[in-house]
Amino acid sequence: MTDFDGITYDPEQDSERLWTALTAVRHLLGDGKWRTLQHITRQLAGDYRLTVSEAGVSARFRDLRKVKFGAHVMESRRLDGGLWEYRMVVPPPAEET
Numbered sequence: 001m002t003d004f005d006g007i008t009y010d011p012e013q014d015s016e017r018l019w020t021a022l023t024a025v026r027h028l029l030g031d032g033k034w035r036t037l038q039h040i041t042r043q044l045a046g047d048y049r050l051t052v053s054e055a056g057v058s059a060r061f062r063d064l065r066k067v068k069f070g071a072h073v074m075e076s077r078r079l080d081g082g083l084w085e086y087r088m089v090v091p092p093p094a095e096e097t
Helices: 011-029 037-047 055-063
Strands: 073-078 084-089
Touching: 011 037, 011 055, 011 084, 037 055, 037 084, 055 073
Parallel strands: none
Antiparallel strands: 073 084
C-alpha cells in the first residue's frame, strides 16, 4: 500500500485517518458534481461521520492528483465573492469490445 509523505507525517498517528479521509473524498467526488469545500466537509460529516477540515479536504485533493493515488484530474472554478467550487473529473466508462 502506498503511503503518504511529508515532514510532519507520522504513519502510526496519521495513516489510518488520512486513508479514511482520502477514500471518503474520492468516493464522494466520484459523481463528478461541483461542490464547495464547505459542502464537502458537511457531506463528509453527515454521510461518512468524518470530521475533516476544509484544509484537510484540500490536502486530499492534492493527494488525489498524485500518480501514487490515482492521478485524478481535479478541477476548480471561481464563483461570485471569491468562493470556489471543485470537482473530480470522472472518466467515461470503458467501451466493451
